[in-house]
Amino acid sequence: xxxxxxxxxxxxxxxxxxxxxxxxxxxxxxxxxxxxxxxxxxxxxxxxxxxxxxxxxxxxxxxxxxxxxxxxxxxxxxxxxxxxxxxxxxxxxxxxxxxxxxxxxxxxxxxxxxxxxxxxxxxxxxxxxxxxxxxxx
Numbered sequence: 001x002x003x004x005x006x007x008x009x010x011x012x013x014x015x016x017x018x019x020x021x022x023x024x025x026x027x028x029x030x031x032x033x034x035x036x037x038x039x040x041x042x043x044x045x046x047x048x049x050x051x052x053x054x055x056x057x058x059x060x061x062x063x064x065x066x067x068x069x070x071x072x073x074x075x076x077x078x079x080x081x082x083x084x085x086x087x088x089x090x091x092x093x094x095x096x097x098x099x100x101x102x103x104x105x106x107x108x109x110x111x112x113x114x115x116x117x118x119x120x121x122x123x124x125x126x127x128x129x130x131x132x133x134x135x136x137x
Contacts, residue, residue: 001030003083003085004028004031004032004087004088005087006034007034008034008036008093009047011047013057013058016091016119019117019119021063021064022063024086024117025063025064027086028084028086030066031063032068033064033066033067034070034078035055035068035069036070037070037071037072038050040070055069076106077107079103079107079112080108084108084112087112088114088116090117091118097114097115098114
């Protein structure tokens with residue numbers, strides 16, 4: 001089966017996330033979404049939803065076949081577990097595709113395509129949360 005792996009925090013779902021997931025799904029037969037663990041995010045961003053809530057929200061989307069939590073350790077352990085043919089990167093993710101490809105192929109033992117998905121507008125969970133907090137003040 002041609003599995004596509006997408007990943008992210010997905011704290012506040014917005015149209016940009018849906019676009020990313022739909023475009024990712026078009027690249028294979030199965031879409032597995034890896035949800036960033038709270039422990040990897042804490043200190044970097046304030047989260048509205050915990051990792052289980054974020055995973056559950058993604059799992060409920062028709063476009064997503066499976067949503068799983070990433071591992072606590074090396075992120076490439078998750079790549080090995082999912083064993084994708086394709087890994088997609090969101091337009092705002094700063095990973096270097098060539099490095100992701102090399103590390104993913106080492107983890108899986110086979111060719112892995114890495115695709116950067118172009119964005120849909122300027123959606124940002126961080127901006128949405130900041131705007132909401134301003135309005136609440």
